Amino acid sequence: MSVASQQQSGGYIDRPANRGLADVIELILDKGLVIDAYVRVSLVGIEILTIDARIVIASVDTYLRFAEATNRLDLYAHGGKDLPELTEEMTHNGAKGKASGVLDAAKDKFDEAIHGDDEREPERARRPRRKERAE
């Protein structure tokens, strides 16, 4: 069996060649074989992450954000360049679906847990958040 590994990028579908952390978390979290013979390895952050990644944004907040985005939408503009900040923020939150808004929150806690251990917290705090890439 062999898998064609070319990642040709079709015109209409985003097919990332490198998977970022958010993708990987989505892929592997809670997936795969489990047996009962594990030794206890000490896990950092994982428990926090499993819980937080499942939280769906509270509805009142969601309603207000959607209402706001809709009401600020310029019905007659088609370029979409001058769209209000909030729409942008919402798009940012939504663009990668769970991978962004909700997972970022989880990821932050997760990073906190990890970097707390690594004593890298101060460095991280100053670093602007950016999209993580696999390589």
Place this chain on the structure above:
Amino acid sequence: MTTTEIGAQACYVYGIVAADAPVPDGLRGLDGAVSKVQHRDLAAVIGDLPRSRSIGNRSDLLAHEQVIDSIAATTTILPMRFAAAVDSPQGLIDEMLEPYQDQLVNALEELSGHVQFTLHGEYDHDAVLRELLTQDREIARLRDDISKLSEDASYPLRLQQGELIVQALERRRVVDAQQIHGALDRYAAASTEHELGTPSDVIDTAFLVEESRQARFERAVEKVGEKYAGRVRFRLLGPLAVYDFVPRM
């Protein structure tokens, strides 16, 4: 447990393959090289893990996935859940490969020749909200009312309107997701829908695809993308290991 001596290294397990399955050279795992331990018809893909080491940071997660998907590119692998570690390779044989031999062999046979694709689709906010405004009178009327009120005074109306929008998106999603599945399911052996994260998500589904149908599946996804161009943004991961389709043991 076994009588094997407990050393400083635990044994991290990435996944299970057939005994004769090729494992690419030079794979690096969480903590160094990756190797194979064979037992009868099965082999486990393993690596050393210092017993004192905590795992779960970014590079650990990425390494876990990279090892599994590098192997999945050439052979079928049953991925282990992240953070699977046992005391020793012999312990792995005694506790897993031997007692679960038949189930693991069956699962490998069933999934052999298949790969996973994960498709995520999300509405383009501007496009879909604009559609709602032009098609839904109530949402448009509320927009006019809200524009005449102060922010505080319009709060209940905004809440009401937002709820209508989210409900309208949900109705739309049901129809669109059904159509997307209608176009893709025929090329897949199975599919698993993931819980959606936001109201603007349209689909988040793992598809199990037979390799001989992979090209057709990919073309079908491309056609779906074309059909929804400007309305839904799609993101396709794969071919991947069959993460969502390993059986429960």
